[in-house]
Amino acid sequence: KTHKFWETQPVGQFKDIGDTSLPEGPIEPATPLSEVKQEPYNLPSVYEWTTCDMNSDDMCSEVYNLLKNNYVEDDENMFRFNYSKEFLRWALRPPGYYQSWHIGVQAKTSKKLVAFISGVPARIRVRDEVVKMAEINFLCVHKKLRSKRLAPVMIKEVTRRVHLENIWQAAYTAGVILPTPITTCQYWHRSLNPKKLIDVGFSRLGARMTMSRTIKLYKLPDAPITPGFRKMEPRDVPAVTRLLRNYLSQFGVATDFDENDVEHWLLPREDVVDSYLVESPETHDVTDFCSFYTLPSTILGNPNYTTLKAAYSYYNVATQTSFLQLMNDALIVSKQKGFDVFNALDVMHNESFLKELKFGPGDGQLHYYLYNYRLKSALKPAELGLVLL
Numbered sequence: 149k150t151h152k153f154w155e156t157q158p159v160g161q162f163k164d165i166g167d168t169s170l171p172e173g174p175i176e177p178a179t180p181l182s183e184v185k186q187e188p189y190n191l192p193s194v195y196e197w198t199t200c201d202m203n204s205d206d207m208c209s210e211v212y213n214l215l216k217n218n219y220v221e222d223d224e225n226m227f228r229f230n231y232s233k234e235f236l237r238w239a240l241r242p243p244g245y246y247q248s249w250h251i252g253v254q255a256k257t258s259k260k261l262v263a264f265i266s267g268v269p270a271r272i273r274v275r276d277e278v279v280k281m282a283e284i285n286f287l288c289v290h291k292k293l294r295s296k297r298l299a300p301v302m303i304k305e306v307t308r309r310v311h312l313e314n315i316w317q318a319a320y321t322a323g324v325i326l327p328t329p330i331t332t333c334q335y336w337h338r339s340l341n342p343k344k345l346i347d348v349g350f351s352r353l354g355a356r357m358t359m360s361r362t363i364k365l366y367k368l369p370d371a372p373i374t375p376g377f378r379k380m381e382p383r384d385v386p387a388v389t390r391l392l393r394n395y396l397s398q399f400g401v402a403t404d405f406d407e408n409d410v411e412h413w414l415l416p417r418e419d420v421v422d423s424y425l426v427e428s429p430e431t432h433d434v435t436d437f438c439s440f441y442t443l444p445s446t447i448l449g450n451p452n453y454t455t456l457k458a459a460y461s462y463y464n465v466a467t468q469t470s471f472l473q474l475m476n477d478a479l480i481v482s483k484q485k486g487f488d489v490f491n492a493l494d495v496m497h498n499e500s501f502l503k504e505l506k507f508g509p510g511d512g513q514l515h516y517y518l519y520n521y522r523l524k525s526a527l528k529p530a531e532l533g534l535v536l537l
């Protein structure tokens with residue numbers, strides 16, 4: 149009953165957990181394009197499908213406002229993600245994107261956008277297979293249309309449109325448990341502006357802690373301390389690609405970045421993504437890299453603040469600098485840029501800096517999923533080299 153829809157889908161089923169007789173790899177074979185359903189799935193009669201042109205400012209604003217008012221909230225409904233328009237344009241238009249995968253549902257009469265789901269193409273390596281996948285994200289149904297079973301038909305429709313491009317696997321995350329996570333990550337937060345975080349209820353004053361003691365505890369230098377630490381520039385794309393590919397090769401599931409991908413996903417974009425590297429003052433080699441993306445949250449029901457400015461750890465590689473020092477420099481520059489909090493998942497080698505750099509555990513988990521691809525056994529978060537936005 150609980151997973152009526154997911155029990156009909158080619159995903160790892162709970163009943164199959166531990167059954168090592170099942171082979172690793174695609175659950176269902178690819179089918180000839182002629183056998184893919186040519187017409188869209190049926191919606192309830194008052195709604196219709198629409199394809200969202202994110203290049204159009206009006207359409208981008210409609211998607212932005214739908215998400216701003218109806219997308220994911222924390223478990224205590226105190227915060228709601230507030231992805232910016234520029235962020236959405238970046239997230240939805242990587243190299244090789246398909247506009248047909250930016251799917252809206254609108255009311256036939258008012259033409260108001262009431263739901264959205266998106267996919268972008270990505271090459272993801274699973275063990276030693278690089279698989280073309282769709283990264284599915286931003287599934288959002290207007291609060292007033294919940295429990296009308298719209299989500300399953302939207303998932304089927306984006307799957308159909310992905311199949312039409314001859315892609316048969318997908319990756320997605322959720323804060324809820326569905327059949328069946330490939331890994332479950334813990335999220336962690338590092339206070340940068342503890343007074344605001346406590347005022348808005350994101351954090352609580354520690355036992356036997358005063359506010360001034362807390363502010364002192366989280367204080368950071370005014371400037372990064374690593375010699376050669378600087379913003380990434382276009383000329384750095386080849387070196388950063390080499391650094392990243394080498395680092396990510398150790399993880400069981402990871403993004404298979406090429407220079408084209410690195411240029412899109414990792415070159416700094418104001419208020420969207422920030423990336424820094426360490427250029428050795430002696431050799432001028434690029435030896436280390438860190439990055440974080442900008443995802444503010446609307447603060448629900450606080451009289452003094454409207455927005456929580458949050459940075460989210462993205463991809464980080466340390467080969468010469470200590471990972472601790474590199475990530476501390478990332479905290480320093482994010483504080484300088486006015487962020488209130490720096491968030492990270494316990495993926496890749498992040499576990500090694502979380503406690504030392506005064507991150508506290510969040511109160512939720514993020515589950516990662518693959519569609520139509522079975523893993524023999526789940527991964528530890530430390531074996532995952534994939535960060536979804």
Ligand SMILES: COc1cccc(CC(=N)NC(=O)c2cccnc2OC2CCNCC2)c1
Nearest residue numbers: 220221222227228229321335445491492536537
């Ligand atoms: C602070 O404002 C929030 C607003 C909405 C939800 C949450 C809790 C939450 N669900 N956090 C995460 O999922 C999360 C925590 C740390 C790092 N990445 C995360 O999620 C990313 C990746 C998945 N898509 C959303 C952003 C917090």
